Amino acid sequence: MTATTRDKMIAGAADLMSRRGVNATSMRDVVRHTATPRGSISHHFPDGKPQLIAEAVTFAGRQVSIPLERAMNERGVIGGLKAFVASWRRQLAATGFEAGCPVLAVAVDRYVGEPGDKDDAAAQQHLLDLADGVFADWRQIMHAALLREGLAAGRAERLATLVVASIEGTVAMCRASRSADALDQVQEELETILSAALAHTAK
Incomplete structure (x- = not known):
């Protein structure tokens, strides 16, 4: 399926947020990054940057939750x-x-709107609520898999x-160190903890 201009802009915003954070991702940057017409901003996102960023958070959440749920269903907790x-x-x-988690970027980067935008505080709270919902969704997927086992x-x-907090924090550490070593270490410890917990239920 060919991505629409709107889809391209949402995915592009999520990508830029994962690399730069929320406030360094402007509407103009998204247009350049996605090679989309500038006039498409007001057409597809009449509420401006808050709407685009909100859509990008939701998109980024699904990009993780859909394959995560599939993996947990098909491979179990450890495989997932x-x-x-x-x-x-x-x-x-x-x-x-260079790229981390755009949802985490929303959680740690206080929102500042484009020139002329109003009520940054309301936009900030809405974005935080969306990020909280995404993290809750990822936790729920893991929670359901653990219950099944x-x-x-x-x-x-x-x-x-x-699990979710460990992976999110470790991704940020890996970006800083330019190495996946911390992710390997955290994975090993999480597997040990989860395996022990699951083994205890089998007794």
């Missing part, structure tokens, strides 16, 4: 974890450790949070 980490490792390597709900929730 391996696939989750492998996807981040590929992204880091493919971008020369016999963990109690409370432990499954805590471990799901641990």
Whole structure:
């Protein structure tokens, strides 16, 4: 299926956010990055940059949640974890450790609108709510997989949070060090923790 101009702009915004953060991603930058007509901004995103960034957050969330849920369903918790980490490792390597997580960028970068925009505070809160929802979705996918393999709900929730928080934080560390070593180390420890938890349920 051929991507529409709107789709290209959303994907392009997510890519720029993953590399530069939210505030260094302008509407003009997105147009240049995606080679789309400048007039398409007002047509596809009448509410301006807040709308485009919000759409990019939702897009970025699905780019992770869909393959993550598939991997957890098809491979189980440990196999799904391996696939989750492998996807981040590929992204880091493919971008020369320039691109991280655009959802994390929203969480840590206070939103500043384009010239003429109003109510940055409301836009900031909306974006934070969206980012929180994406992280919650990823945790829920992991949580459901752990429940299927016999963990109690409370432990499954805590471990799901641990996995998502660990991977997100480690991706940022890898960008800083220009190395995937930290991701390899965290994966090994997470596999050990999850394997032990799952083995305990089998007793």
